[in-house]
Amino acid sequence: MGNHSDDARKTSSVVVTSHEEGKETFPNPGLPPHAPRLTDVDPHKAKSAERQVSLLFVISILGAILFWVAYFGIKIGGEYYDVMNPEPTNALRLQNLLLGLGIAFSMFGIGIGVVHWARTLMPDHEMVEYRHAVSAEADRAEAQEIVETIIAESGIKRRPLLRNTLIGSVILAPLTFVTFLRDLGPADPSVLKHTMWDKGVRLVRDPSGTPIKASDVTLGSAYHVLPENLSSLSHDQGYLNEKAKAVVLLMRLDPSDLKVSAGREDWNVDGIIAYSKVCTHVGCPIALYEQRTHHLLCPCHQSTFDAADECKVVFGPAGHALPQLPIAVDSEGYLVAQSDFHEPVGPAYWERGKHVKEMAGETK
Known part of the structure; x- marks a missing residue:
């Protein structure tokens, strides 16, 4: 049986070996006829x-x-x-x-x-171009x-x-x-060094303009706030531009969850913190707050900031933490700013360190 199978394999016309001569060739069909438009x-x-x-x-x-x-x-x-x-x-x-x-x-x-x-x-x-030897002069021509x-x-x-x-x-x-x-930004980035926030300016809800008492901010809550003096500007006086720079997110966390660096010990009020709402990537408004993780999310490019750790970047393309607004409580129990931001708000596409030093000098 084995020999018979080998003989059949050798004589079968179906089996074609690689060394066979006289392989069948096919004619070039050429290009299809061109139909004029x-x-x-x-x-x-x-x-x-x-x-x-x-x-x-x-x-x-x-x-x-x-x-x-x-x-x-x-x-x-x-x-x-x-x-x-x-x-x-x-x-x-x-x-x-x-x-x-x-x-x-x-x-x-x-x-x-x-x-x-x-x-x-x-x-x-349709046309056919045949390959040919490479020649610099011929190729140029x-x-x-x-x-x-x-x-x-x-x-x-x-x-x-x-x-x-x-x-x-x-x-x-x-x-x-x-x-x-x-x-993409102002021709002179120094305009972002200052906003309408100043010492004693009350924090008000956006858009109602209602001042906020510290007792109104419950644990886990978040507010979009503006400086009270912003309402004194008309649209002809740059209201929208100033609002875009000064808008802030106000939140209340458990004070034990906060990581506070030296020099910022009195920037929060019993766990109430305020940070710029303008993303430091390309300036999109940050609007999503996850209470459980204390994360703030920018919807444009998913930059994520940790509100419990001074809004440092934990994910995404943003290169810097969100600027923090130092806040306090006035004699009537309302939340007020201690000063303007200590660093420029918005995208960090210029030499940020230089402006931070200048603002630190001005604050002193």
């Missing part, structure tokens, strides 16, 4: 497609213009908008809507325009030839309307994002 055979269709692409590029340009009109033209609490609507919140909503629409149209127009251009006007025939071929086949030279609208959209669309760089 309507724009390839009908000049009117090609002209219509060119107008459509140019219109999409114009939409991109108009979107960028809409963005800048909203960004620079709508002033929150300023003379340009208050005539129509005195509510700054409505102005912010309108501005955000127009900014979003401007960027959307700008990106949509240029993106769809390029795709439509490629599908209707650029050559779509070939690269130049490829670029010239692409320019010629794209039709950008003989279609000035398409070319000019493309140039306009390519220049303007990215500038909408560059404009946002102005809002």
Whole structure:
């Protein structure tokens, strides 16, 4: 039986060994036949497609213009908008809507325009490029030839309307994002060194403006608070900017859970602590408080701070602890600030140590 199986294996036509000669070869099927598009055979269709692409590029340009009109033209609490609507919140909503629409149209127009251009006007025939030996001079000449071929086949030279609208959209669309760089922070970071907090300023609830007594803050509770003197500012005087810098989270922990460093022993009132609500990563508002772990969480990039350990960073991209507001109790039992923050609030994207030293010197 064993010999018979071996003989059958040797004579079977199904078994093909690697050293067999005369292997079967398959002919090259070549490229499939090219089916011309309507724009390839009908000049009117090609002209219509060119107008459509140019219109999409114009939409991109108009979107960028809409963005800048909203960004620079709508002033929150300023003379340009208050005539129509005195509510700054409505102005912010309108501005955000127009900014979003401007960027959307700008990106949509240029993106769809390029795709439509490629599908209707650029050559779509398939081609084969064979590999060859590498030569610096030959490769340079070939690269130049490829670029010239692409320019010629794209039709950008003989279609000035398409070319000019493309140039306009390519220049303007990215500038909408560059404009946002102005809002990454103030040109002069020193404006973040000082807020509306000062000695004796009462802590009030946001948004009611009600002063807070120490007896009102129960164990485990958390409040969003503002300085009482903030209400003296109008929107024209920078109310929103000052509010963004001064907003604070007030919590009450068991005093035995607090880790207090030297020099901060009297910054809390029987476990009541106050920290800046502005994340030290990119300035998002911190709004989530986990009572069991005493953790504060920034919803933007998940930076986590330990409120029991002077709001030091325990997770996430933030590089510094949240600045603490020293607080005390006045003669009527209301919580008040002992001073301003002892360090700048907000993102630490400048030389923080220098400003801390300057503020320490000013405090003295």
